[in-house]
Structures are given as C-alpha cells and as structure tokens.
Amino acid sequence: MNFKKYYKYGLISSSIPLSYLIYKWYNKPKQEKEYTVQELKKYNNFRDGIYVSYKDSVYDITNFVKQHPGGEDKIMMSAGKAIEPFWRLYPQHFPHFESVLKPLRIGFLSDYKQESEKNSVDHFLYEPIRVGNFKYHNITPFNAELKLDLNFNFLTDNEDAYVRNHHPVPKIDDNYLNYKLKINKIEYTLKDLIEKYKCHDVNATLQCGGNRRNELNQIQKTSGTPWGIGAISTSTWTGIKLCNILDQIPINEEKYVNITSIDNLQVSIPISKALNPYGDVLLAYKMNQELLPPDHGYPIRLIVPGYVGIRNVKWVKSIELSDQEVTGNWQRGVSYKQLPPYIKNLKDVNLEEYQTTYEMPVQSCIVYPKSDEIIVIDSDGILTIKGYAWSGGGRNIIRVDISIDDGLTWNQAILTDGKNQEFNRAWAWTLWEYKVNVKEQKKLKIICKATDNSYNSQPEKKEHIWNLRGINNNSWHRVEVKI
Amino acid sequence: MNFKKYYKYGLISSSIPLSYLIYKWYNKPKQEKEYTVQELKKYNNFRDGIYVSYKDSVYDITNFVKQHPGGEDKIMMSAGKAIEPFWRLYPQHFPHFESVLKPLRIGFLSDYKQESEKNSVDHFLYEPIRVGNFKYHNITPFNAELKLDLNFNFLTDNEDAYVRNHHPVPKIDDNYLNYKLKINKIEYTLKDLIEKYKCHDVNATLQCGGNRRNELNQIQKTSGTPWGIGAISTSTWTGIKLCNILDQIPINEEKYVNITSIDNLQVSIPISKALNPYGDVLLAYKMNQELLPPDHGYPIRLIVPGYVGIRNVKWVKSIELSDQEVTGNWQRGVSYKQLPPYIKNLKDVNLEEYQTTYEMPVQSCIVYPKSDEIIVIDSDGILTIKGYAWSGGGRNIIRVDISIDDGLTWNQAILTDGKNQEFNRAWAWTLWEYKVNVKEQKKLKIICKATDNSYNSQPEKKEHIWNLRGINNNSWHRVEVKI
Numbered sequence: 001m002n003f004k005k006y007y008k009y010g011l012i013s014s015s016i017p018l019s020y021l022i023y024k025w026y027n028k029p030k031q032e033k034e035y036t037v038q039e040l041k042k043y044n045n046f047r048d049g050i051y052v053s054y055k056d057s058v059y060d061i062t063n064f065v066k067q068h069p070g071g072e073d074k075i076m077m078s079a080g081k082a083i084e085p086f087w088r089l090y091p092q093h094f095p096h097f098e099s100v101l102k103p104l105r106i107g108f109l110s111d112y113k114q115e116s117e118k119n120s121v122d123h124f125l126y127e128p129i130r131v132g133n134f135k136y137h138n139i140t141p142f143n144a145e146l147k148l149d150l151n152f153n154f155l156t157d158n159e160d161a162y163v164r165n166h167h168p169v170p171k172i173d174d175n176y177l178n179y180k181l182k183i184n185k186i187e188y189t190l191k192d193l194i195e196k197y198k199c200h201d202v203n204a205t206l207q208c209g210g211n212r213r214n215e216l217n218q219i220q221k222t223s224g225t226p227w228g229i230g231a232i233s234t235s236t237w238t239g240i241k242l243c244n245i246l247d248q249i250p251i252n253e254e255k256y257v258n259i260t261s262i263d264n265l266q267v268s269i270p271i272s273k274a275l276n277p278y279g280d281v282l283l284a285y286k287m288n289q290e291l292l293p294p295d296h297g298y299p300i301r302l303i304v305p306g307y308v309g310i311r312n313v314k315w316v317k318s319i320e321l322s323d324q325e326v327t328g329n330w331q332r333g334v335s336y337k338q339l340p341p342y343i344k345n346l347k348d349v350n351l352e353e354y355q356t357t358y359e360m361p362v363q364s365c366i367v368y369p370k371s372d373e374i375i376v377i378d379s380d381g382i383l384t385i386k387g388y389a390w391s392g393g394g395r396n397i398i399r400v401d402i403s404i405d406d407g408l409t410w411n412q413a414i415l416t417d418g419k420n421q422e423f424n425r426a427w428a429w430t431l432w433e434y435k436v437n438v439k440e441q442k443k444l445k446i447i448c449k450a451t452d453n454s455y456n457s458q459p460e461k462k463e464h465i466w467n468l469r470g471i472n473n474n475s476w477h478r479v480e481v482k483i
Numbered sequence: 484m485n486f487k488k489y490y491k492y493g494l495i496s497s498s499i500p501l502s503y504l505i506y507k508w509y510n511k512p513k514q515e516k517e518y519t520v521q522e523l524k525k526y527n528n529f530r531d532g533i534y535v536s537y538k539d540s541v542y543d544i545t546n547f548v549k550q551h552p553g554g555e556d557k558i559m560m561s562a563g564k565a566i567e568p569f570w571r572l573y574p575q576h577f578p579h580f581e582s583v584l585k586p587l588r589i590g591f592l593s594d595y596k597q598e599s600e601k602n603s604v605d606h607f608l609y610e611p612i613r614v615g616n617f618k619y620h621n622i623t624p625f626n627a628e629l630k631l632d633l634n635f636n637f638l639t640d641n642e643d644a645y646v647r648n649h650h651p652v653p654k655i656d657d658n659y660l661n662y663k664l665k666i667n668k669i670e671y672t673l674k675d676l677i678e679k680y681k682c683h684d685v686n687a688t689l690q691c692g693g694n695r696r697n698e699l700n701q702i703q704k705t706s707g708t709p710w711g712i713g714a715i716s717t718s719t720w721t722g723i724k725l726c727n728i729l730d731q732i733p734i735n736e737e738k739y740v741n742i743t744s745i746d747n748l749q750v751s752i753p754i755s756k757a758l759n760p761y762g763d764v765l766l767a768y769k770m771n772q773e774l775l776p777p778d779h780g781y782p783i784r785l786i787v788p789g790y791v792g793i794r795n796v797k798w799v800k801s802i803e804l805s806d807q808e809v810t811g812n813w814q815r816g817v818s819y820k821q822l823p824p825y826i827k828n829l830k831d832v833n834l835e836e837y838q839t840t841y842e843m844p845v846q847s848c849i850v851y852p853k854s855d856e857i858i859v860i861d862s863d864g865i866l867t868i869k870g871y872a873w874s875g876g877g878r879n880i881i882r883v884d885i886s887i888d889d890g891l892t893w894n895q896a897i898l899t900d901g902k903n904q905e906f907n908r909a910w911a912w913t914l915w916e917y918k919v920n921v922k923e924q925k926k927l928k929i930i931c932k933a934t935d936n937s938y939n940s941q942p943e944k945k946e947h948i949w950n951l952r953g954i955n956n957n958s959w960h961r962v963e964v965k966i
Binding site for chain 1: 760821840843845875879881882892906908
C-alpha cells in the first residue's frame with residue numbers, strides 16, 4: 001500500500017497510526033458479521049462503537065474518528081449511516097476512500113439494496129457534489145447556510161447559495177430543453193416554453209422561513225434546523241413569467257396556483273400573485289446566467305419573488321389552478337405557520353385557522369462583525385459595520401437604524417447595493433454599511449433594525465416573535481464585540 | 484322681537500340675559516367702527532374682547548360666549564373670525580342667527596369681499612352642512628374624526644366618516660354625469676366613463692397618516708392635527724377600475740400616475756398599483772351606494788385601497804402618467820414622510836432621500852373601553868373588549884393579541900367582520916372582540932397588537948415610531964380602566 005499519496009493529498013494527517021491500520025488489515029475476522037441498515041444505526045457513539053457503511057460493507061471507524069483530517073464533528077455526521085452522501089459532499093475523498101476504508105472492514109449489510117426505495121441511504125444516491133462555503137446543518141436531506149462575511153456580495157455565487165432540501169435531489173437525466181412539465185393538464189417541454197415566451201431576468205433574494213431560528217431557541221427550543229443568519233441568498237433568475245402563460249387560461253373560481261415538484265412537494269400561491277404582471281413570478285431555468293444547479297431545481301424552478309423560500313418550488317413537475325390550496329404539511333401543516341408565542345404545543349390548535357407564510361416580514365441582520373469576532377479597524381480607528389435588509393412582498397427597504405450602545409442612541413446606516421430597486425418590486429435584499437469610530441470604545445453592543453416602504457418595522461424582542469416552529473424571526477438583530 | 488322662538492328651538496338657554504341684549508340693541512354706537520379681517524383676528528380672547536364677523540358686519544360676542552347653548556369651546560373656535568363656516572357646520576343656527584346677532588353688532592369689515600380669493604373666510608363659502616357624530620379638530624379646512632364607540636360598525640355611515648380636508652370644499656354645480664375630467668390629456672365626462680366601463684364595488688378603509696398622532700405628542704410635540712384613534716373609516720366605494728382605463732394607453736418609461744384635484748392638491752401613486760387588476764384602484768362616484776358627499780370628493784374621488792388617505796384624492800380634475808412624481812408638499816414634502824425618531828428638526832435633512840407614505844403599516848386599536856370610561860359588564864361579569872385592525876397594501880389581519888395585564892400574559896382576540904377578505908385584497912379593516920371575566924379585577928391595563936399576513940407586527944414602543952410629523956403611529960395601543 002502506498003500511504004504516501006494520502007499524505008500528499010492531505011487526506012490523512014501524519015499522525016494516523018499506521019500500525020493500527022496494518023494491524024486491522026492482517027487481523028480482520030475470517031467470519032464477517034452481518035448487519036441490517038437498522039442495526040447499523042446503533043453504532044453511532046464511542047461506547048457501542050462508530051460504524052459506517054459504504055456500498056454493502058460495514059466499517060468500524062471508532063479509532064479513526066479523532067484522526068479525521070476534516071474534523072471529528074464532520075465525520076460524526078455519518079455515524080451509524082451510509083457514508084456515500086457525505087463523500088459526495090466532500091469530493092476530495094473520492095480518489096482514496098476504498099483504500100482508506102479497507103483495513104477497517106468488519107462485516108456486511110444483509111439488506112443493502114443499491115438504488116432501492118426501501119433503503120433510506122439510497123434515496124440520496126444522486127446528490128450533487130457540493131463545494132460551497134457553507135455552514136452545514138444536515139446532509140440527507142441537504143441543508144446548509146451561506147457563510148456570510150465582511151466581503152459578501154449582492155449576488156451570491158451559485159455554489160455558495162443556501163440549500164434547504166426536504167428530500168433527496170431527484171435524478172434528472174434529460175437535456176433541460178426536453179424536460180416536460182404540465183400546466184393545467186397540458187404538457188409542455190421547456191423548449192416549447194422558451195420558444196413561445198419572452199424570458200425575463202429577476203434579481204430575487206430567497207430566504208428560508210427558519211432563518212435566525214437559532215436565536216429563538218435561546219428562549220425556548222423550537223423545532224427545525226437551527227439556522228443562523230445565512231439561510232438567505234440572492235441570485236439573478238432567468239425564466240418565463242408565469243402570468244404570460246396563465247393569461248391564456250380563463251379564470252373562474254380559482255384562487256390558488258398549486259405547484260407539485262418531482263419529489264412530490266406541493267405548495268400553493270395565491271392566484272393574484274401569479275397573475276400580476278408586476279408580481280414577477282418566473283418559471284426559471286437559469287441562476288446567475290447558468291443552468292440551474294441540481295440543488296436549486298434543475299431544470300426548472302418556480303421563483304415567487306418576495307415569498308418565503310418554500311414557495312419557490314424546485315424541480316417543478318406540474319402547475320394547476322384551483323379553488324383550494326393543496327393539502328399537506330408545506331401548505332396546511334404547522335411548518336410554515338407562525339403561531340403566537342403563547343401557544344406552547346399543538347394540543348387543541350386548529351391549524352386550519354392559521355395562514356401559512358407567503359410574504360415574510362421586514363428583516364435585517366448584522367453580517368460584520370459577528371459576536372466575539374476579532375474586528376478589523378482602519379488606521380483612523382474606523383470600523384465598518386455591514387449587513388443586509390430585506391422585506392417580503394417586494395417592499396423596498398427605506399431605512400436601517402443602527403445603535404452601538406445597546407439601543408440608547410441610534411443613527412442611520414448608508415444603503416448600498418439594492419437600494420434603487422423599483423417600488424414594491426424590491427425582490428432582492430438591500431445591503432447597508434455604517435462607519436463608526438471605535439478608538440475610545442471598549443465594547444460595542446450593536447443593534448440593527450430596518451423599516452420598509454410600508455413603514456413596517458422590526459419588533460424589538462424575540463419573545464414576541466417566538467413560535468413553536470421558530471419561523472419568521474425578524475426581531476432586532478444584536479451583536480456584541482470587544483475592541 | 485320675538486325671543487320666544489329662540490327658547491322654543493333651544494338655541495339660546497333661558498339663562499341668557501335678555502336685559503343685556505336689549506341694552507345693546509338700544510345703545511349701539513351711532514358711528515360704527517371699521518375693522519379689517521386682519522384686525523378682527525386680535526379679538527379672540529376675553530381681555531381684548533371676542534368678536535366675530537357675519538357677512539360684512541362685526542359682532543362683539545364676549546358676553547354671549549359663556550351662554551352659548553352649544554358650549555363655550557365650540558363658539559370659541561370662531562373667535563376673531565367669520566362665523567359662516569361654523570354655522571354651516573351646525574345648521575340649527577340658520578333659522579335664527581341674524582336676529583340673535585343683531586343686538587351685538589359693533590361695526591363692519593372694511594375689506595369684506597364676498598367670494599373673494601383674498602378673503603380667507605370666503606374660501607369656505609361652500610362648505611357643506613355637517614351633521615356627523617364627530618370629534619372636531621378644525622373647521623376651515625374641515626378636519627374631524629369618527630367618534631368610535633361600543634356599537635361602531637364595519638361600514639361607517641357617510642355622515643360620520645372622518646374628514647381630512649386640506650382646503651375649502653370646491654363648489655361643483657354640475658350634474659355628476661356632466662362632470663369633466665382629463666385622463667392623459669383626453670377629456671371625459673363621468674357619463675362617458677360609466678357607460679364605457681364596468682363599475683365595481685370595493686370595501687376600503689381610509690386612514691389618515693396622522694391617526695393616533697396625539698399619542699406621539701405625549702413623548703414630544705409633533706406638527707399636525709392631534710388625531711385620536713378615529714381618523715379612519717370604512718365605506719363601500721363604487722366606480723370604474725383605473726386599470727381598465729389605463730390599459731388603453733401604451734406605457735414606456737412612466738413610473739407614476741399623477742393626480743390633480745380641483746383644489747390643486749397633487750399626489751402620485753406608483754404605476755404598478757394603478758395597473759394591477761388586483762390593486763382595485765377606482766375612480767369612485769358612490770360611497771355606500773349614494774353619490775359622493777361633497778366632503779368626500781363629489782362627484783369623483785380616486786380610491787387607492789390600502790394606501791394612506793392622502794393618496795385617495797377627492798374632486799379629481801386630471802390624471803397623468805409620468806416618469807416623475809409630482810412636486811409639492813403632499814408628495815415630496817415632509818407631511819407624509821416618516822423620518823426617524825432621532826431627527827428632531829429639518830435642518831440638514833434632504834427630504835428627497837425619504838419616501839412618502841403609500842401603504843401604511845399594520846395597525847390595531849382598542850375602541851371599547853376607552854381609558855377611564857365607565858365600563859359595561861354583563862351579569863356574568865364579562866367585559867367585551869372591541870376594536871379594529873388594519874394593514875396597508877391589502878394585507879389581511881391574521882391575528883390580534885390582547886393583554887389585560889400590561890403585557891404580562893397574552894391571548895387571541897376573535898376576528899369578526901372583515902376577517903374573510905381575499906388574500907392581499909383586505910382593503911377594509913378587520914374588527915375584533917375579546918371577552919374577559921373582570922369579576923376579580925380592579926384595574927385593567929389593556930394592550931392590543933395585530934399581525935398581518937406578511938407576519939409583520941406592531942412595534943412595542945411609540946418612542947421607536949416618533950417622528951417630526953407624527954405619522955404612521957402603529958405602536959401597541961394601550962387603554963387603562965378601573966372596574
């Protein structure tokens with residue numbers, strides 16, 4: 001075995017005990033043990049052992065975990081599971097993984113079925129390779145937020161755009177032009193649509209309903225991914241205006257446009273949004289001038305500008321007009337319903353009485369500095385605080401107020417990219433910055449809050465926003481730094 | 484003189500000193516004194532005397548003020564001024580006023596000019612008779628708010644609907660069908676429009692931008708009428724959709740629809756609002772199925788549902804598409820611009836950097852009980868708290884939260900009239916009520932706050948809303964009552 005190549009690629013550190021690998025290779029049991037996918041799940045801790053599967057083999061990685069060059073926390077995400085999805089995420093493993101795993105093999109999966117619907121691991125066989133600058137929350141399904149820093153841009157690079165998948169990425173082999181979708185029961189290819197209708201570019205920010213959920217968890221645990229401030233990103237989407245297609249269809253009692261994706265996620269949007277020529281709802285096939293990446297809906301995604309991420313359905317399969325909204329969790333369940341703070345469980349709650357989220361409330365965040373970050377100050381002692389602001393429904397950001405003394409005094413930030421968007425078509429965020437002389441300061445308690453063009457403003461306390469599902473947190477954003 | 488008739492009509496109380504009236508009648512000066520309109524203004528207090536003019540005569544009402552059957556405060560509004568506008572407001576004076584005033588005549592106005600543009604009193608010659616259940620703020624121009632009480636209705640009676648005039652009510656003699664207005668330089672009669680286009684009914688709440696200004700004045704004085712919670716009312720408006728007329732016009736660079744009224748008030752609305760078939764902008768000629776009353780824009784008013792009152796231009800004269808918003812105070816001045824709380828004067832403020840108000844923020848008010856009101860409790864000890872909630876842009880009210888213990892605990896009010904309006908076409912307010920057992924309570928500190936369908940909510944503190952012009956106050960509404 002040529003161990004040198006692992007050193008060369010930086011895949012395993014020089015501190016990996018070679019003697020251990022050699023020992024395991026020569027002392028593997030003659031009779032291999034059988035495991036089921038279900039049994040494997042137990043081996044996810046140091047007491048029972050940490051096992052993973054790759055294809056039909058089971059490996060004991062207990063002693064390798066602490067040596068993992070990518071960090072213990074990353075490799076522990078795969079404990080008790082198939083390792084393929086994670087390696088797809090980190091493509092640097094691919095040239096080497098069989099050789100590295102081989103010495104650790106301890107048995108095989110008795111119920112391994114490649115591409116089987118019954119094997120939960122196999123659902124995720126077609127996940128794309130991800131190389132974005134992410135903060136990871138979950139691998140299967142893939143949930144990762146944008147790592148925002150001092151140099152974040154108005155448009156997010158496609159590979160960095162936050163991903164909130166609910167299911168595996170579907171396998172779509174078709175050339176995008178041959179891809180078929182149904183609109184009110186009539187089948188079109190994407191080629192048909194692109195040839196028949198004019199294409200439009202729309203800059204739109206997508207934000208997960210759960211962005212900033214982690215702050216709500218400080219009050220009381222909510223359910224869902226504990227997103228920071230990065231479940232948001234902005235792209236130029238290119239596609240056909242849905243209103244231009246729907247204009248051909250006579251409307252009677254229909255109140256909703258119901259959308260179904262290939263992974264059978266179903267949502268509704270109000271018909272008035274879809275039909276409004278100023279609503280800019282797109283059937284988009286490009287993201288920042290490239291074909292959609294698989295994680296963002298290849299080959300076609302509904303872009304509903306100004307609406308919460310979930311309504312922007314990826315991998316669109318069909319679109320129907322209806323007098324009823326779709327059933328199912330994403331529309332009628334609790335997931336996107338912001339219940340009042342005083343409802344602590346779902347007992348006695350009639351969810352039909354609560355509306356799901358479409359437009360989101362006015363929002364702003366301090367991107368730089370982060371709490372407890374070592375801050376960069378120029379030679380004059382000036383710190384540049386930076387952030388983003390956005391409001392649902394296309395409402396323009398007209399002001400961002402900043403306090404550096406915990407709310408005692410306030411001042412106005414300078415709005416930069418995004419400030420000149422059309423009235424009520426401000427689908428993209430507005431970036432802002434605020435310069436402050438910190439020479440005489442020891443500590444800053446920074447707060448930001450935005451006002452949109454309907455003069456709605458952010459509520460002060462997260463206690464008044466807290467809700468079971470931890471969505472729509474638009475309370476004042478706070479950061480504390482020492483100079 | 485037949486004094487009995489004054490008693491009969493209740494116009495003067497039996498405590499009026501007849502001897503004084505008779506004394507004045509027989510002892511009027513032979514040489515009458517001359518006053519100018521300007522000089523008259525000084526006589527507005529008990530030290531200098533309280534004079535009023537009627538037509539070209541000047542009367543000394545100093546000794547009559549305290550006897551005024553309608554109250555001293557009402558008659559004092561006319562001190563130093565022409566009395567006509569006030570009498571038009573209180574039509575019960577008309578049969579008698581000359582005989583009542585005659586004994587008090589002390590001179591004449593040297594510069595009285597009937598219907599003259601130069602005589603400030605005469606601008607208001609054509610004010611209509613007002614009989615509404617108002618709280619008056621100003622007579623010329625007429626500003627009066629709706630007196631809301633326990634029994635307030637979803638639709639406001641025309642005579643009670645709040646009035647915020649900026650100028651005198653213009654004199655329009657035409658039959659409404661012959662009334663002419665220009666749309667993009669083409670002249671139409673109202674008859675043309677009604678015959679050519681379908682008419683629509685729209686329930687819409689109009690709210691003055693300054694509603695609840697009086698609460699902001701508690702922090703620091705703002706400028707403008709100190710409205711309570713009644714600068715708001717709701718009507719069914721009937722008219723032609725502006726989008727249907729504008730659909731005939733090719734749109735290039737135009738971004739605004741600019742509207743001018745007969746009294747030369749000018750405002751703009753964004754073209755996307757005017758052209759959106761779901762925006763419901765009307766050229767309205769009926770209010771609650773009656774022709775528009777003069778105070779509400781006879782014969783035609785632009786109704787821009789979901790927008791602040793000022794954009795709902797009365798007495799429309801012309802409508803133009805433009806790439807520029809109109810100049811002038813109502814669009815570009817400070818009047819409808821909500822500056823940040825930390826701007827305390829207009830020095831160094833570039834108003835062009837601030838957007839005027841179009842849509843208003845989410846709002847709610849406790850109508851019953853009022854602070855320090857004697858409250859009505861049913862035999863089970865139940866108090867029914869009632870109020871309204873509304874949000875700009877047609878956003879539906881999805882929840883109203885009530886606290887009776889100053890914000891310690893909260894509960895959900897029941898939404899009643901208005902709760903089933905179409906999505907994002909909730910142009911009218913939503914009424915709510917909340918029943919609470921007050922048997923064991925001594926004092927209630929009631930708060931209400933609403934959430935709209937974009938999950939925007941009301942800010943807690945009025946300190947964070949305060950602004951020089953005192954507009955858009957949507958902080959939590961609070962009422963304190965003793966049981």
